[in-house]
Amino acid sequence: MDAMTSQLSAGPRLEVHPDRMLPSDPALRSLARELYESVRALPIYSPHGHVPAQWLADDEPFADPTSLLITPDHYVTRLLHASGIGLDRLGVGQTTFGPGQSREAFRTLCAHWHLYRGTPVRFWLESELAEIFGLDLAPSAETADALYDAIAERLATEAFRPRALYQRFGIELLATTDDPCDDLRHHARLAADETFTGRVVPTFRPDAYLEPARADWNTRIDRLGEVSGVDVDSYAGWVAAMESRRAYFTAHGAISSDHSHADARVEPLDDAEAERLYALGRHGAITPAQADTLRRAFLFEQARMAADDGLVLTMHPAVYRNHHPATFAGYGADVGADIPLQVEFTRAVQPMLAAFGTSPGFHVVFFTIDETVYARELAPLAGFYPSVFVGVPWWFIDAPDAMARFRSSVTETAGFTRTSGFIDDTRAYLSIPARHDLSRRIDAGFLARLVAEHRLSMDEALQSAHELVTGNPRRAFKL
């Protein structure tokens, strides 16, 4: 890399300090560094994410810096949008986006680098530039082209193909997120490919099939019936079809199902009422309130299936999807216009935990962007129920200060063992190592403080740091 790096034109240097994100106090820094170093190079478990399996199955080179680093990453595009840059200029939702546009988008990002001060996006991208691409120029209007060319040059090489990066990143397990009707062909190809030694597993994500108020619900249910070969014209049929597809996913290596609805409620219905509402939904005659009721019963069924088939149930509730209708119309979903909502768990999940909370096969991980539930609800739940794990900070709060708040809020009630282990939940493949690295740094800083305040011995902290990276995800996700 050094040779490539030296070819870059002059400009502000990129400084990626080895101790970045560790506490600044010298005594804490020293402890944190030792803790961080002890886990820095451990393998990556990524039990929840959004990288397409096809990338690894095909192992084609990435096309260009912008389509890899900017366009699909709503963390990156949203702050540019907030500063007046149209999403179209960043390639979002564009059917064609030529090399000139791609380069221009990259220039736009670099010229607005100051927008990311204090955000984790900066940490991720700078870590990628320095540690994956071996570059030492700070992004700016003047360095944009040099950076673009250097990245493009590297992406064309064998070392930057998806599988080579998978090895280099030290990934032990990578979970994708998939539609229940997906045939998982790419997962099957990877499993059958002896030249690929990694582990890429699907995740069962049936959200759209649980929301009868959606315009596309009946079409999706029809398709569910076709794919599963089960008659879905009854609630019982829906259940059987879901069981069939979960079995298909399990057979393809799935370890979890993931669920994201407007609230966290999970509530059973008696059979007759379930059938009645289901019929209304199938006839397009269901009210929004009835659709919510049915959705909560559908989710209860998923929990029951989870207790039976052992798939870990993960919940990412309470997001207002596509908050800006014009953006949705123009650019589609997942472009940065999803906004979190307040959430409630204690009452919402009580029926589920009353039924399955101590079932041996049942594991549930609760993720939240509403930090108020960590100390108030999730830590108390996970500190009692053997099935419950507190998910680490997700999405907007997958960030250094928020991670520190998370440990401070959860640990005093639930300790370290009842948390999920880090998940990156990202579409940005190249950011995976940086995301896990950031988590390890912050946890090291938190543990360092406990040692410095004589709450833990250093031996214990070293052991817990290791557990958070390996034991916790393996236990929560049954790896």
Place this chain on the structure above:
Amino acid sequence: MDAMTSQLSAGPRLEVHPDRMLPSDPALRSLARELYESVRALPIYSPHGHVPAQWLADDEPFADPTSLLITPDHYVTRLLHASGIGLDRLGVGQTTFGPGQSREAFRTLCAHWHLYRGTPVRFWLESELAEIFGLDLAPSAETADALYDAIAERLATEAFRPRALYQRFGIELLATTDDPCDDLRHHARLAADETFTGRVVPTFRPDAYLEPARADWNTRIDRLGEVSGVDVDSYAGWVAAMESRRAYFTAHGAISSDHSHADARVEPLDDAEAERLYALGRHGAITPAQADTLRRAFLFEQARMAADDGLVLTMHPAVYRNHHPATFAGYGADVGADIPLQVEFTRAVQPMLAAFGTSPGFHVVFFTIDETVYARELAPLAGFYPSVFVGVPWWFIDAPDAMARFRSSVTETAGFTRTSGFIDDTRAYLSIPARHDLSRRIDAGFLARLVAEHRLSMDEALQSAHELVTGNPRRAFKL
């Protein structure tokens, strides 16, 4: 103690650092240590707790380590339960639990000591081992039997009887929590016993009598009528019976009434509607919504009585009791399956404060596990109403980081004088000194920061540290 200690077998040493829980920064540590030392040995006021008065009245030796330290303490048992240990193995809800089982339960705790890393349970138990029992072995599978035997040996001695410990702990006042129909015989015995110089006072806890939706409500009200000698077949009778029992408690030294319902609402009803709902309740024909309305009116009556008779009203609202029905069926209440709920105070208590907020005799202390209300609602209320005090962190958040967040959230709006003083709220008698000690350490750390940031002089900080331990509980609880 040293002789006893030296008899213990080798194993990992228990390190109980004198500066534990103080800030790690050297300058802050030095200030905090001075502040902490200035209050370390001050007497303990415990105006809200759950130790049985009978223990002190009988002054019998404690039976064994497990029934003292594990079985009744849901802080301890719940994390073991979350890790797959059945509550029966810990003695919870067991009618017989022999010496072998007791020892095995203690081994289980010690073997799972890592679960408590980062939790206050660890601080409390380690402080008890070191400072009460004089032991220097860290709990682990290999040290469990030695610790068990050493504790058992000490518990059999005179120095570890309840009254001796009361003296040794420096307790100035200890409040119990009692049913309104309790005859308070143990309190009377203690008051009449000239050999006991402590002060043990009852607390009026009428929750069950305010909830007409409970299955046992009518039975309880019948009993209330019998005990009070008042006809309780009308709302007015209920009120008169309550007044009678409050007077009985006051005559036996009570300083407060305590109330814990699903929400914080306190709302008057006109007499006719109150009588109507009460009659429905007495006939078992009240709806859940009506029961809530009546409960809020009952609580308003308690507030009115408090303004008259001067008992401090404390509220601990918004907990989902017995969240896991199977655990409740198998093991009963208060075994760690209560989960906090979001709470709202500003609207909820407005009718009460409109009526009594500036009444000279009225004091109310609001406790919460929902930390969001500290800065938003409780500090603004206590910073205006002379009757309102912000309760210190309670239950799950009676923990170091949470305590620090509490001071940071409340002080900027309400200062130090409007907070309640520490309450331990515990069934774990031996943890009382450690709990108060922890609070003093964290407050010392908070004050040290204000001094180091030139917000307070050291003289002021020393004075405020002293007030938080003595003046505040005496003022809030009218001691």
Place this chain on the structure above:
Amino acid sequence: MDAMTSQLSAGPRLEVHPDRMLPSDPALRSLARELYESVRALPIYSPHGHVPAQWLADDEPFADPTSLLITPDHYVTRLLHASGIGLDRLGVGQTTFGPGQSREAFRTLCAHWHLYRGTPVRFWLESELAEIFGLDLAPSAETADALYDAIAERLATEAFRPRALYQRFGIELLATTDDPCDDLRHHARLAADETFTGRVVPTFRPDAYLEPARADWNTRIDRLGEVSGVDVDSYAGWVAAMESRRAYFTAHGAISSDHSHADARVEPLDDAEAERLYALGRHGAITPAQADTLRRAFLFEQARMAADDGLVLTMHPAVYRNHHPATFAGYGADVGADIPLQVEFTRAVQPMLAAFGTSPGFHVVFFTIDETVYARELAPLAGFYPSVFVGVPWWFIDAPDAMARFRSSVTETAGFTRTSGFIDDTRAYLSIPARHDLSRRIDAGFLARLVAEHRLSMDEALQSAHELVTGNPRRAFKL
């Protein structure tokens, strides 16, 4: 000043440390001091506040210390009230309050100085004493008279007239808060006065005209019709009258409209329903729920007008006004008895942002006392919508630790550029420099930590510190 100061009687010295409120850690302190020094003397933009324009138009000397520093400042009076001092003793709501009473009120404040430990009130008042009045005595019972006399003496001098202080404070812009029917004569006088070189602008504050459930609503609407010369007997007339008054305000220099209602909901109504509810309101026959519906539609109209006329829309929602009715009856509004409520933004403002969120002329600033929405809702909204800015901490949370929590909660999602810049929102004219100074200190401390943790370079931090004081308010408020 020194000569005056030296005349004061002995007593505890007032220590106003130059580094106060900066982090105590030596390395952070040094960085923070450099950052703070770089912005300390920059001009003050005050785009939202409550100082009367008449003070500057008349430029009369302030009457006495109490009527300037105590009586109108509910931050000061509320903590005294909570400690049992009647508001009448502080001059609140008194038609006559003689020199003896004024001096006695000042003595009361000084004798209760310990109440303010840990609050920003102490920082503000001490900064005023030291830096505006040049005094070095700490307030106490024994120094009260000397302080009172020294302040009174200074207030009588030319240097302490409102305009002289305006210059001395370095104010670049000062916004007042005004009723839509106000003729803004004082603003006009100031604009026409060539001897005054400052910029004092009105703010359009139409709350009372948007709440048809208020007893005075119809009277106010009648007056709106008279002042605007528009027939307000229809919803369309209300809209036209508002447009007229907004134009009047804009012509007098207004930069924003401000809105504070019980919730944040902004929702359009179709014309027929709007006219129907409006007619009900005009006939005094509107229900509370209908009044809420109409109020939300009125606010939607204000947003539409803002997108047209360019006035920045600021929202300060979710406060329970006049929580204690007896205090309201005896002393009126704005005397410290307003208590914050929980708030929700994501759903509440969606209709407004769906309509105007990307309109070029539309700016909205969301303020909150409910800190839970910073990370969960406001930062995600401001990180996507170009029109949305996160307002800095307001009212009770305009305080050091709360400000630090704000930056920690908002920055990781929205960066620095999407925040509003500091607003003082105060009636206490002399506290304006101290309030802005405090904000600069806390932001310096936050940035210093990012530098010390290698998240930002010092050059970037210096630039961002400068932007927070100048660029951010200018951009958010279009100055």
